[in-house]
Each structure stands twice: as C-alpha cells, then as structure tokens.
Amino acid sequence: MWLYAARRLLMTIPIAIGVTVICFALIYLAPGNPIQSLLPPAATAQDVADLKHAYGLDKPIPIQYLIWVRHALTGNLGLSIQNNQPVLGEVERALGNTVPIAVISVVLAFAIALALGILAATHVGGILDRIATAIAVLGISVPQFWLGVILVIIFAVELGWLPAEGMGPHGSDEFSFFRWSDAKFAIMPIIALTLLPLGILMRTTRASIAEVLALDFIQTLRAKGLGRGAIVVHAVRNALPQILAMAGLQLGYLLGGSILVETVFSWPGTGFLLNKAILTRDIPLLQGTILVLAMAFVGINLAVDLIQTAVDPRIKRA
Numbered sequence: 001m002w003l004y005a006a007r008r009l010l011m012t013i014p015i016a017i018g019v020t021v022i023c024f025a026l027i028y029l030a031p032g033n034p035i036q037s038l039l040p041p042a043a044t045a046q047d048v049a050d051l052k053h054a055y056g057l058d059k060p061i062p063i064q065y066l067i068w069v070r071h072a073l074t075g076n077l078g079l080s081i082q083n084n085q086p087v088l089g090e091v092e093r094a095l096g097n098t099v100p101i102a103v104i105s106v107v108l109a110f111a112i113a114l115a116l117g118i119l120a121a122t123h124v125g126g127i128l129d130r131i132a133t134a135i136a137v138l139g140i141s142v143p144q145f146w147l148g149v150i151l152v153i154i155f156a157v158e159l160g161w162l163p164a165e166g167m168g169p170h171g172s173d174e175f176s177f178f179r180w181s182d183a184k185f186a187i188m189p190i191i192a193l194t195l196l197p198l199g200i201l202m203r204t205t206r207a208s209i210a211e212v213l214a215l216d217f218i219q220t221l222r223a224k225g226l227g228r229g230a231i232v233v234h235a236v237r238n239a240l241p242q243i244l245a246m247a248g249l250q251l252g253y254l255l256g257g258s259i260l261v262e263t264v265f266s267w268p269g270t271g272f273l274l275n276k277a278i279l280t281r282d283i284p285l286l287q288g289t290i291l292v293l294a295m296a297f298v299g300i301n302l303a304v305d306l307i308q309t310a311v312d313p314r315i316k317r318a
Contacts, residue, residue: 117205139199
C-alpha cells in the first residue's frame with residue numbers, strides 16, 4: 001500500500017509539469033495585452049517597455065516559463081497586474097471561500113444520490129426508478145448558471161427570502177455558516193452547485209448498486225434467507241468505492257468549475273477570481289489560480305485513489 005502511494009506521488013510530477021506547460025501556453029495563445037489595460041491612452045513606447053520589463057514580459061517565453069516555475073516551486077506565484085498583490089494570497093482567500101460551499105454541495109449531493117440510487121436500483125423499471133432517473137437527467141441537463149439565475153429571480157427578487165449576491169453582510173473576512181445572517185447568502189450558490197453532482201452521483205449509484213445486486217453472491221445471500229435490508233447494505237458496501245471515487249472527482253470539479261455560478265452570485269471564490277483574471281487579462285493571477293486548482297484536482301484524485309484502495313479489500317495494489 002505504501003509503495004503504491006509513493007509510486008502514485010511520483011506519477012504526479014510529470015502531470016504537474018504538463019499542467020504548468022499547458023497553463024502557460026494557453027494563456028499566451030489567448031488574444032489581448034494585459035499591459036495596455038494598465039497604461040493611459042497617451043502612454044509612450046518607452047512606458048510600455050518599462051512596464052513589460054517590470055513584470056518580466058520582455059524576456060523570451062521559454063525564459064518566462066522557467067522563471068515562473070522556479071518561483072512557483074517556492075510558493076511565489078508573482079504579483080497581480082491589476083492590484084499589485086501577491087497572487088498566492090489572492091488564490092488562498094478565494095479557495096477558502098470556495099471549499100466550504102463545494103464540500104457542502106458534494107456531501108449534500110452524495111447523501112441524496114445515495115438514497116435515490118438505492119431506491120432506483122432496488123426498483124428497476126418501477127415508478128421510483130423513473131423518478132430518480134428523471135432527477136438525474138435534470139441535474140445533468142440543466143446549466144448551473146441558469147439555475148442560479150432562476151433561483152435569484154424566485155427567492156431574491158419575487159419572494160425576497162434570500163440575498164441575491166455577496167458573501168454575508170460583513171464580507172468574506174467575517175463570514176460564518178453558524179450565523180443565519182451570513183449562512184443565507186450561501187444557500188442559493190450551494191443549491192446551484194449541488195444539482196450537477198447530484199445527477200452524476202445518482203446515475204453512478206444506481207448503476208453500481210444494480211450491478212452488484214445482479215451478482216451471484218447476492219443470490220446466495222437471498223438463498224440463505226438474508227433480509228432485503230441486509231442485502232442492500234452488502235450491495236452498498238460493494239458499490240461504495242466507485243461512488244466515493246466519483247464524489248471526489250465532483251469535488252475537484254467544483255473547486256474550479258464554478259466560474260459562472262460564483263459570478264452569478266458574486267461569491268468571491270476561485271471561479272469568481274478566474275472570471276476577474278480573464279476579463280482583466282491578469283496573466284500572473286490567471287496562471288497562479290489555474291495552477292493551484294489543477295494541483296488541487298490532482299491531489300484530490302490521489303486521495304480518492306488511496307481511499308478507494310483502503311475501503312475496498314478486492315483492490316490489491318503493491
């Protein structure tokens with residue numbers, strides 16, 4: 001097990017290198033010039049050259065890449081072009097705002113999907129199976145940002161029950177889920193983020209449990225007189241590693257894939273930060289955010305793989 005974990009850690013090195021190369025290349029292939037947004041219209045060519053030199057943008061791209069990677073290894077992701085603040089601090093604050101709602105969304109989706117998946121798998125072809133499948137299809141099909149807009153229209157504009165945007169009346173620095181005045185700001189973003197992982201996890205749960213229920217050992221348990229509830233527990237335990245793996249992937253996706261949802265609700269998380277960096281062409285901020293999110297996704301995949309190995313004795317890895 002430990003040897004396998006060490007091997008998996010070593011495998012993340014080429015993945016990390018590939019992530020840095022792709023991240024760096026894609027940003028420089030995008031149109032636009034971040035320097036122009038910082039200079040007045042009357043700026044001279046010398047002003048442009050001086051500012052490029054200050055940010056190291058006058059060097060060849062391969063040299064810029066190597067310098068960036070060297071600094072990134074020490075935790076220095078550079079300074080934001082727009083506000084001249086350390087990128088790492090900006091990303092840490094945004095990640096601290098995204099992680100709670102992402103975790104809550106995945107846990108909520110996992111709990112609901114597990115219940116619906118069990119009902120669907122034990123009533124294949126029945127009305128419960130059709131209802132659960134319809135919910136899963138709805139979750140996968142409905143765009144999250146569109147759902148966010150609908151929630152704002154209903155609960156913020158029409159009913160006035162929930163605030164439409166922001167992160168608490170006192171801002172993100174003093175936000176607490178244990179205060180209703182703050183927590184109500186997170187309700188609609190969490191609902192919008194929960195729908196997609198709910199649909200994916202429900203389908204995974206139904207398929208995995210139905211597959212296990214069709215195995216020979218389940219028929220043996222029935223022949224021995226084991227009750228329906230106990231059989232379902234055995235099926236869930238056998239299907240759980242696959243479901244947990246999918247839940248981990250959904251968590252990684254929500255950390256960086258919630259750009260539109262966080263923008264709709266003005267939630268100052270990683271998605272909102274990415275959107276701001278893209279719109280302002282803030283290259284250091286964009287590079288640093290993508291790098292941190294990509295490595296977080298790799299880390300989550302590694303953790304899920306190791307957890308799956310630990311909870312499923314059928315998986316033997318040296």
